Amino acid sequence: MGSVARSVIVNRSRITGLTRDVVAELVVEIGPLWAAQRHRRLSGRPRQRAVGAGAPYKLVFVDRLLATLVHLRHGVTHDVLACWFGVDRSTITRAISEIRPLLAQRGCAVGQDVRLRTLADVVDHLGSSGQSAIIDATEIRVRRPSQGTNGRDRYVSGKSKQNAVKVLVVTDTQGRLLFGGALKPGSCPDITQARDAGLVELLGHHRDLRILADAGYQGLGAQTGGQVITPPHRKFKKNAPLWWEERFAQQRKAHSSRRIRVEHGIAHIKNWRALTRHLGRRELLYELVPAIAGLASIPRQSPPPVAAG
Incomplete structure (x- = not known):
């Protein structure tokens, strides 16, 4: 996904329902959790190559988070999101299935450190x-x-x-x-x-x-x-x-x-x-x-x- 389109999604709260600052906080909070989850999944089975080897993801973490937020906010189908982000539908489905449980574990925020x-x-x-x-x-x-x-x-x-x-x-x-x-x-x-x-x-x-x-x-x-x-x-x-x-x-x-x-x-x-x-x-x-x-x-x-x- 291009940086211009990503900037439009982040800066317009009507698209995600969240302000730019809140999206930035979600990236900082969920990013390490997603990386740890990915590492556990890759290292939890026998491998012939090191963890992280191979071609990089076409859909980086920030785009995965944005796709999930747009899907939750507007109920956009995975096919439409795949066209927006320039990837296959299965990639969007897998990305949402990875980010959604991490969002569910956050709980409702009632204070700076209270969930x-x-x-x-x-x-x-x-x-x-x-x-x-x-x-x-x-x-x-x-x-x-x-x-x-x-x-x-x-x-x-x-x-x-x-x-x-x-x-x-x-x-x-x-x-x-x-x-x-x-x-x-x-x-x-x-x-x-x-x-x-x-x-x-x-x-x-x-x-x-x-x-x-x-x-x-x-x-x-x-x-x-x-x-x-x-x-x-x-x-x-x-x-x-x-x-x-x-x-x-x-x-x-x-x-x-x-x-x-x-x-x-x-x-x-x-x-x-x-x-x-x-x-x-x-x-x-x-x-x-x-x-x-x-x-x-x-x-x-x-x-x-x-x-x-």
């Missing part, structure tokens, strides 16, 4: 810092399993009536992403997903931690001693007093206003088109989701003001 990779890390961080959090689940559309596959219908979401995979998302009260993962088939209820992820047990170690959630998590409040806060229940099914209806509506609106930030965090994830609708293998989502969550957790910088003149 949250698991739900346990998130709960420990929130408990030690005295912050609150918001949880919610979002669905990613996937292809239907082939006919004759066991459990073919378990990916059908009861909400969207489509084949989907459910992702648990945790943000702070400002909407900054802290976690994205704990994947479950679309038919799994939100509360079951949180329980299977071990949220109840983790909250037991931090009794002062409070988490806001929607009505899909009603029941966790009693199970966690009030640590998970959900909207109020409707006590009157028929002939409710007018004053109670007004109070009920105000309480639900106040709760919704507090937890709306998690929807903003989910929107930042869905801005990466690779998760708008996943057309590849469902197993790849276990790398795609944490990789994109880590990239989306990077603080977004506003463009510098234009000088008047």
Whole structure:
């Protein structure tokens, strides 16, 4: 790939969704990891030539990283990326498969040297810092399993009536992403997903931690001693007093206003088109989701003001 085209991709944040400084940090951070991974792969089998011998890669590491970022941001097919970078399609596929797990291992950045990779890390961080959090689940559309596959219908979401995979998302009260993962088939209820992820047990170690959630998590409040806060229940099914209806509506609106930030965090994830609708293998989502969550957790910088003149 030419230096001019590479410069265009790096300098225009709309292409990768990241600023030039962030891309430079990723190169410095992931470059040594990729080199070590490559060395282990080459030296892990019998060889007739020394490691590193032979023709150099047509696609250098920087271009491999940029191709992966463009693919995640815009969902560009491997064939199109191969044309852009002037290599074969298999080269792009291999490059993305090498870079994607390295991005997934980064976790969500919440400080200079603080990375949250698991739900346990998130709960420990929130408990030690005295912050609150918001949880919610979002669905990613996937292809239907082939006919004759066991459990073919378990990916059908009861909400969207489509084949989907459910992702648990945790943000702070400002909407900054802290976690994205704990994947479950679309038919799994939100509360079951949180329980299977071990949220109840983790909250037991931090009794002062409070988490806001929607009505899909009603029941966790009693199970966690009030640590998970959900909207109020409707006590009157028929002939409710007018004053109670007004109070009920105000309480639900106040709760919704507090937890709306998690929807903003989910929107930042869905801005990466690779998760708008996943057309590849469902197993790849276990790398795609944490990789994109880590990239989306990077603080977004506003463009510098234009000088008047």
